[in-house]
Amino acid sequence: MFRQILREMIADGLINKTHIARKVGVHVEVVEDIICMLVDHGYLSKDSRAELGYSACVGCPLSSKCGSGNSTPKTYSITPKGMRYAKV
Numbered sequence: 001m002f003r004q005i006l007r008e009m010i011a012d013g014l015i016n017k018t019h020i021a022r023k024v025g026v027h028v029e030v031v032e033d034i035i036c037m038l039v040d041h042g043y044l045s046k047d048s049r050a051e052l053g054y055s056a057c058v059g060c061p062l063s064s065k066c067g068s069g070n071s072t073p074k075t076y077s078i079t080p081k082g083m084r085y086a087k088v
Contacts, residue, residue, distance in 0.1 A: 001026070005034050006043060006086040009078060035076070043082035047075040 001024065008020045017035070021028045038044040078086070 002034060002038060002043070003086055005031060006038065006078065006082055009044075009076075010083070010086055038082065039076070042079055043085055044076045045079050047077055 004024055005020055008023055012019065017028050017031045021031045024031070035044065039046060
């Protein structure tokens, strides 16, 4: 399931936990837990700009889709290790 979730993130280019949960067939909480594990194992990294808050979203064409209007957005990047793992 780790690989499947990484592949969904790569395919979508945007990590939307609810969307991924629906596509993979699990609860959103499971996706959240897996994302934490992917970060812990070095497959994903938290972007430092996530701590910049809403100012990082100004001008972003995806800001209307990520739910950043409701809370401070969290952004992640797939690491080279994660890309290799997803493509196996």
